[in-house]
Amino acid sequence: MLWLIGWIFFGFLVGLIARGLMPGPQPMGCLGTILLGISGSFVGGVIGYLVQGGSLIQSSGWIGSVIGAVILLLLQMRREPSN
Template identity: 70%
Template sequence: MFSIIGWIFFGLLVGLIARSLVPGTQPMGCFRTIMLGVAGSFVGGAIGYLLQGGSAVQSSGWIGSIVGAILLLVISVRRSKFID
């Protein structure tokens, strides 16, 4: 139970940091911000796996999570501009 609450809190913080570092507006609510942070953690883990090995599906630390979330956010913003 507490690990789920921890992931939600971690995802929210990472998502908010990533959204503040990427310029422009990102029309997303609280739930999408949490999902951005959690998904960014796994993308950061995949980047870490590619760089130094280890488990293919793993979460990463703060910096890796923020880098992964920024990468996902930039892709999302570019994709939404391309579709519109």
């Protein structure tokens, strides 16, 4: 159970960092921020796999997670129409 709380906390922090790095509004709440951070960790893991090998489905460290979350935010911002 403690690992789940750790993933939630890690996802929230990574999501906050990624949202802080991206200009403009990101309309999402706490749950969206947590999911962004956790998903960013796996996207960063895939990027790490493509760069240096290892297991395809893996999580990454702080830097890889933030990079993955920023990539996901960029994709989300491209998908949403601007007003």
